[in-house]
Amino acid sequence: MTITQEASRVRRPLSLKIFGIVAGLLSLMILVTLMSSISLRRVGQQLDFLVKFYIQVDQKMGDLRSYGLSELILIERILQNRPTLSWDAAKAEADKRQKEVGECTFETLRPANASIRKAFVNPADSQAVRFELLKRCAADKLARVEQLVDTALASEFVRQDAEKVARLATIRQALKDVQPARARMHATFQQYLEQLATRDPRAIALVRSELEENRSTLGRKISDITNQVHEGTRLSGATAYDLEQRVQWMSWAITLVACLLGLIVATILTKSLVSPLRELLSGTRAIEEGNLDIQIKVSTSDELERLGDSFNHMVRELRQKEEIKTMFGKYVDPRVVQGLLDRSTIGNDGDRRRMTVFFSDLEDFTKISEQMTPGSVVRLLNHYFTVVAEPIRASNGIIDKYIGDSVMAFWGPPFTQETDHAVLACYAVLDQQARIPQFQAALPDILGVRTGVPKINVRMALATGDVTIGSIGSEDAKSYTVIGDTVNLASRLESVNKLFGTNIIISENTRTLAGDAIETRELDNIRVAGKLEPIRIYELLARKGQAAPRMMELRDSFEQALGFYRQQQWDEAQAALNRCLQINAHDGPSLVLQKRIGQFRNTPPAVDWDGSWTMVSK
Secondary structure, eight states: OOHHHHHHHHHHHHHHHHHHHHHHHHHHHHHHHHHHHHHHHHHHHHHHHIIIIIHHHHHHHHHHHHHHHHHHHHHHHHHHHOOSSOHHHHHHHHHHHHHHHTTTOHHHHHHHHHHHHHHOSSHHHHHHHHHHHHHHHHHHHHHHHHHHHHHHHHSHHHHTOHHHHHHHHHHHHHHHHHHHHHHHHHHHHHHHHHHHHHTOHHHHHHHHHHHHHHHHHHHHHHHHHHHHHHHHHHHHHHHHHHHHHHHHHHHHHHHHHHHHHHHHHHHHHIIIIIHHHHHHHHHHHHHHTTOOOOOOOOOOSSHHHHHHHHHHHHHHHHHHHHHHHHHHTTTSOHHHHHHHHHOSSOOSSOEEEEEEEEEEEETTHHHHHHTSOHHHHHHHHHHHHHHHHHHHHHTTOEEEEEETTEEEEEEOTTTSOTTTHHHHHHHHHHHHHHHHHHHHHHHHHHHTOSSOOOOOOEEEEEEEEEEEEEEEEOSSOEEEEEESHHHHHHHHHHHHHHHHTOSEEEEHHHHHHHGGGEEEEEEEEEEOTTOSSOEEEEEEEEETTOSOHHHHHHHHHHHHHHHHHHTTOHHHHHHHHHHHHHHOTTOHHHHHHHHHHHHHHHSOOOTTOOSOEEOOOO
């Protein structure tokens, strides 16, 4: 059986388990959705019936009741004021006004009534016209209600509910009785007006009594219809509420069943599915915490077991890779090793970048090593390199190589920011010099001797400029290093310390890029071996604000002397140097400049001398 066939075989159990769980839950979800949709459709039908029928009927019956009350008020006012306008004329005027009111809403009746009042001087005449207009509006509302009832009775939704059919039939019959009752009330009103003209008290009283009875009968009929509508509204609302509750209970019941089934299935599958995943998660967390000795055990028959084997294989590869990094990190900077392994920042191609390069050298190391055993030499160098390496790495510098007793390092992208590498390099070399006295004090214990302990003095130099950086070497052996004029300049400046008797010399570019972060003393304008253009060099004294007052006083006097020296004002330059030597009689740069002044007094420089000094040796 091939690996592909085996992988296909072991995948089936887990895929079927997951598919079964998903299919079951989806079936329950579909069932809940289907039943909910059916019930919600019925709820929607009930609400739609409420909105389109009962609520509209109730609104129109309310309008009809309001019109009836307005008619009674107008009847009373007409009886008191006696209109001069004939009823035929009032009816004709009402017919014309009916076009203005449209569907006889309160919004259209209000301006129509105002227009009628303005049209007639006699209030009773306008009241008669308004009375006739209300009669037409009431008849229109009644006709619309009857139309709504007929439409509802014709709908399939109502025909399926016998209770609704019976109630709507009752309302329909009651509506048919309203219009005759209104007609009798209006006829009685006309009769009452006629009796008022005869002035027969008994006849007037009899007709008025009949008018009141007709009004009461009409009010009862309208109230009966309204009560039927309200009862239907209540029952439809209750039905919709019951359906909604049923949907909720059904949804909760099916959800509960789904939860129970899910818990049962989860319990069954925990050992075969969840436990291996937890084991893998635990192993992943252990790797995140740096524990590469972890090994998980997954003994299932599905692909999780193969995943566990792959995980253990990955851990072994990571452990081997970490061992390689740890081992080579002792020979090459760990960041370079990491970059070479994952290709994140370091590739095979070279790159042109602006960086700061460092060289250091132990003074008279050859003479020192000749007086020591090989074992002592190795111990001394190992401790010395440890002392100087820590400040370099702490400041994000890269140690390029150890050359005998010399150290080469560099700062710059991608390990530091483009604007920070000069400052970091200056701080590192200052920290290195600060550790030398402690290293000197520990030498007796390091070498195991009490006498003949060598005197340690370290010369250092920094140069900033463009370099070529990359993996350089043969196909079988490469070194991630920097090359170029800046590297050569840093090496030359380290040797220039011998001339001036200084410990740290930096180039003008390093001084400029470091800016106000450091305290320096300008030493000279020199041409190093192999270069035609002169460069300014500086002695690195301290971090900003940390130089001793006497050092700063010496710095200022020396720079005054250097200015006079470049202007060939030998006496003024010598006077400034005398002040320097009063501060420090062994100041190397002052002694060098004093010696040159003596030479120039005897042999003046050329006319075109630019104040620079050419180094004749490396």
